Amino acid sequence: xxxxxxxxYLIGLPLFGAAFLLLIGRKADKWGHIFATAMSAxxxxxxxxxxxxxxxxxxxxxxxxxxxxxxxxxxxFKVDAALLLDQLSICFVLLISGVGTLIxxxxxSYMAHDENRRRFFAYLNLFIxxxxxxxxxxxYLNLYVGWEGVGLASYLLxxxxxxxxxxxxxxxxxxxxxxIGDMGLSFAIMIAFATMGTVLFEGVKESVDRVxxxxxxxxxxxxxxxxTGKSAQxxxxxxxxxxxxxxxxxxxxxxxxxxxxxxxxxxxxxxFIFDAAPTAQLLVVIVGAITLIFGAIIGMAKDDIKKALAAxxxxxxxxxxxxxxxxxxxxxxxxxxxxxxxxxxxGMFLGAGSVMHGMNDEVNMRKYGGLRKVMPITFVTFGxxxxxxxxxxxxxxxxxxxxxxxxxxxxxxxxGIILGSVTLLGAVITAFYMTRVMxxxxxxxxxxxxxxxxxxxxxxxxxxxxxxxxxxxTAGYLFTQGDALVSWLAPLFAKxxxxxxxxxxxxxxxxxxxxxxxxxxAALMKYQFKSVDAIAPSDVSLATRLARNDLGQDLFxxxxxxxxxxxxxxxxxxxxxxxxxxxxHGIGSMAVGSGATxxxxxxxxxxxxxxLILVGALVLLAAIWVVTQ
Amino acid sequence: xxxxxxxxxxxxxxxIGAVGxxxxxxAIVVFMCIELMLNAGNLTLVTFSRINGDLNGQVVAFFxxxxxxxxxxxGLAIIVAIYRSRRSASIDDASLLKR
Numbered sequence: 001x002x003x004x005x006x007x008x009y010l011i012g013l014p015l016f017g018a019a020f021l022l023l024i025g026r027k028a029d030k031w032g033h034i035f036a037t038a039m040s041a042x043x044x045x046x047x048x049x050x051x052x053x054x055x056x057x058x059x060x061x062x063x064x065x066x067x068x069x070x071x072x073x074x075x076x077f078k079v080d081a082a083l084l085l086d087q088l089s090i091c092f093v094l095l096i097s098g099v100g101t102l103i104x105x106x107x108x109s110y111m112a113h114d115e116n117r118r119r120f121f122a123y124l125n126l127f128i129x130x131x132x133x134x135x136x137x138x139x140y141l142n143l144y145v146g147w148e149g150v151g152l153a154s155y156l157l158x159x160x161x162x163x164x165x166x167x168x169x170x171x172x173x174x175x176x177x178x179x180i181g182d183m184g185l186s187f188a189i190m191i192a193f194a195t196m197g198t199v200l201f202e203g204v205k206e207s208v209d210r211v212x213x214x215x216x217x218x219x220x221x222x223x224x225x226x227x228t229g230k231s232a233q234x235x236x237x238x239x240x241x242x243x244x245x246x247x248x249x250x251x252x253x254x255x256x257x258x259x260x261x262x263x264x265x266x267x268x269x270x271x272f273i274f275d276a277a278p279t280a281q282l283l284v285v286i287v288g289a290i291t292l293i294f295g296a297i298i299g300m301a302k303d304d305i306k307k308a309l310a311a312x313x314x315x316x317x318x319x320x321x322x323x324x325x326x327x328x329x330x331x332x333x334x335x336x337x338x339x340x341x342x343x344x345x346x347g348m349f350l351g352a353g354s355v356m357h358g359m360n361d362e363v364n365m366r367k368y369g370g371l372r373k374v375m376p377i378t379f380v381t382f383g384x385x386x387x388x389x390x391x392x393x394x395x396x397x398x399x400x401x402x403x404x405x406x407x408x409x410x411x412x413x414x415x416g417i418i419l420g421s422v423t424l425l426g427a428v429i430t431a432f433y434m435t436r437v438m439x440x441x442x443x444x445x446x447x448x449x450x451x452x453x454x455x456x457x458x459x460x461x462x463x464x465x466x467x468x469x470x471x472x473x474t475a476g477y478l479f480t481q482g483d484a485l486v487s488w489l490a491p492l493f494a495k496x497x498x499x500x501x502x503x504x505x506x507x508x509x510x511x512x513x514x515x516x517x518x519x520x521x522a523a524l525m526k527y528q529f530k531s532v533d534a535i536a537p538s539d540v541s542l543a544t545r546l547a548r549n550d551l552g553q554d555l556f557x558x559x560x561x562x563x564x565x566x567x568x569x570x571x572x573x574x575x576x577x578x579x580x581x582x583x584x585h586g587i588g589s590m591a592v593g594s595g596a597t598x599x600x601x602x603x604x605x606x607x608x609x610x611x612l613i614l615v616g617a618l619v620l621l622a623a624i625w626v627v628t629q
Numbered sequence: 630x631x632x633x634x635x636x637x638x639x640x641x642x643x644x645i646g647a648v649g650x651x652x653x654x655x656a657i658v659v660f661m662c663i664e665l666m667l668n669a670g671n672l673t674l675v676t677f678s679r680i681n682g683d684l685n686g687q688v689v690a691f692f693x694x695x696x697x698x699x700x701x702x703x704g705l706a707i708i709v710a711i712y713r714s715r716r717s718a719s720i721d722d723a724s725l726l727k728r
Contacts (some may be wrong), residue, residue: 604724605699607659 002049004064007083010046010093011136013039015129015379021122032118033111037104037124043128044097051090059491062087065138072141079199084138087489092135092265094260099257100128102464106350107249108359109460120160127153131258135265139200140189147185147230149177152257153303155218155436157254158246170242177239188222191215205272213277220273220280224287227263229523231317234291238553240314242300243307248353251306255311256469257346261338267324268331270298275297275327275494284325285415289422292318294551296429301547303536304363305352308437309345315426316341322423323404326411328494332486333403339485340396341584344388345469354461355441358454365437366534368448374454377444377462381469386438388472390431390516393509399476401427402505402512409503410627415608418500424515431519439527447534639709643669656718660701667697677723 017039021032028035054062062088071081085093104124111117130149137143159171189199195215196207208216227233232240232255243255254260267284274281295315302308316337323334356363358375372379388395391402405427410418448454456462479485536548546552593602601612643667651717671690678686712718 509695606720607651607654607721614647 002046002053004085005064006011006137007050007085008068010043010050010097011083011129011132013042013129014132015045017120017386018122018126018129021118021125021506026118027101027215029118033104033108033121034490036121037101037108037404040097040101040104040128043132044101047090047097048144050079050085051094052086062179062491070618072425075196077193079139081142082138083142084201085136085221086337086345086492087423088265088269088335088492091339091485091489093132095339096131096258097347099342099468100131100253100468102252103249103350104351106252106461106464107247109458110249110353113248114247116160118218123153123156123160124249124253127157127259128255129263130372133544134353136260138202139183140192140199141199142202143269144185144189145625147226147262148182148238149623150254151175151182151230152176154243154254154259157245157250160250161245162248164245167245170245174239174243177287178229181226181236181263184225184229188226189223191219194566200374201269204270208276209270213430215288215310216277218271219278220270220277221283222278223270223273224284227266227284227321228287228472229263230261230266230293231321232314233263233287233317233321234294237291237294237314238550238557240310240549241307243302244310248306248349248356248445251310252349252353254311256349257342260313260317261309261320261342264320264324264334264338267321267382268334271328271331271493281325281327283420284417285322287326288318288321288323289419290318292322292426293422293429293530296320296426296621297547298550299433300429301544303366303440304337304361304436304443305355305365305368306349308365308433309349309352312430312433313345315430316345316389319401319404319423319426322408322419326404326419329411330404331493332489333407333528335489336476336479336485337397339389339479340400340472342464343383343468343471344473347472348382348385348389350461350465351378351385354378354457354465355382355454355458357461359448360452361425362449365440366532367447367449367452369444369448369532370442371454372442375442375456376454378465378584381462382442383466384469385472386434388476390434390520391427391512392516393513393555394473394477396474396476396479398512399480402509403480405505405512406505406508409508412502412595420503420508424511427512427515431516432523435520435523436527438542439523440532444527444532519600525563632680634677635672637686639669639672639676642666642672654719654721656711656720659720660704663704664697664701667693 014036019038021028021036026033054064065082065083065084067080067082069081070078072079104121107117107120107124111120114120129145130153132146134143134146134150135144155171155175158174159168162168162171192204193199195211196204198204198207225236228236235444240255240260244251246255272282292315295311295313295318299308299311299315302311320334320337320341323330323337355371355375355378356370358371358378359368362368384395388397391398400421405423408423409416411419450475547554646662646665646669649665650659653659653662670690671693672688674686674693676686678690679682708718711723
């Protein structure tokens, strides 16, 4: 059926779409969006074929590789541009191209009135291509190319409406913060090359035993920094909220379903490193746990629907990172949560876009309310995503989040109890803030501005939402049916250590459901059964104010990094002006000055020249006389 | 007669020429002083040639004379040209090179 030699077309189709649409220009305005959607869909169909082909093969020959060309060859160091499709990357390929295609379809309608729709679709295709390269690369260096590519696409798409300076700034912020993480990845690659002499996943895996734990810890920490940048994890999380400046389909695709989960992919892909470096692994868990609470707290206070969802994304990725940091027991669950999250969060973002579409691009949830009746399809699809994210059985999030909570509890000792409690607390808060979003938007009394006439979105918009909603309902069940996903991914990871179940699974399920009930009830009490102000109340507690300001993340970054950085650059400007320019100008004016002085000897009188020649000749004679004497 | 006396004479002539070049303003006089120095040099060459008993110095003296003759031709032509345009043979007036 399909062979390894067709792997390149997975990336090639959308890449061609992006290049073609950008080069051909305005001529393609009429049909560019359909072309781009077809490219993305082609990639998805090819991915599906590969998936069926792969599942028909025996477990040990499921991974296939296609070498495209020799990329770098210096001495003993050789890197091929090669693609690797294995059980892990196929999950991502299907998620990226599948959700990507749905979002392409959605955007056809959502961006219908934008004059730059063709450019938008070109960027979307570029993103799909880069993201596929990220997950298909067979070495850290190939992954790095895709990693930078998605960063670029993210930058272009966040700033797509860069006529507004704030949006342009948001895209710059995302780009700059991502650079910090990218630096971590490049350092990790450099350390791996210096100590192991290879950057292939396979080669690094084999070399793990050869190098010491400190090296592995260093690589692990660098990879973690990379993951925090791309996945908006603490301490590089501040860009995600502002990234919501981009068009909503972008938020759904890049900043919810796919790109921001690249960090999780990186950690899971590097499982052999983290398994051998417990310190780095512990740091991964800590980062995940902090972000999971951090994001959830911010989510509780945001009135902007997209920012609330962004905070929720941050928090859910925190769950995945925690899962990925729990070692062989957690990798598969991290991926499972990633996939289910891809469904329900993308669906909810599209729902938010649909709501904004009907409400004249209003994002403030306090101006919503009562949309259940006027936007029934959006309500139902969003609602299914909502049930999935808070973890109501039998929706997708219930399965994946439960597994992570259970694994966290069972990771042993005090760490297990702390982690379990944190993830459980996260579940309470998730239920609270998602219910808040749901109530404020759909079920509370209408608080619309005058002149707003909400209406249901066209079919091209609600169809992708409906498909994603079906995914949010069924994915969890499908993945856990007979441990399907876990056993599918198992060959990639080290064997799970047998451990005593400190906390039986059924107890965790009960706890998790209790957590959901607590969260939902609290939110209902506060928002459903009380009237909500259309203007955010200002006499609120310090904690709320802090959460509204993203827990001071921007203040912190400004105080610790931005202002000292500005002071440094200003200092450097002064050094440049005074010292370096001073030296250059000094040499110049010295030459001018000495010239002016010497010029006085050039009187123009022949007699004085003659006298000088005479004096010179006499001096010369005197010198010769002295020397020969 | 002691040939070294010619050297003293040459030194004297050269000094007179050099001082003349430096102190006199009239271009013709300066020119004559230059000739004086050249010929002082010639005298020295011839004298050494005599002292050392070979002809090299005399040969060089001939060259110097040829060069001096050429120089006189060119130099006088320049002086005449300047005199025609400015009605002055003072070399201090021709100080335009300053700017």
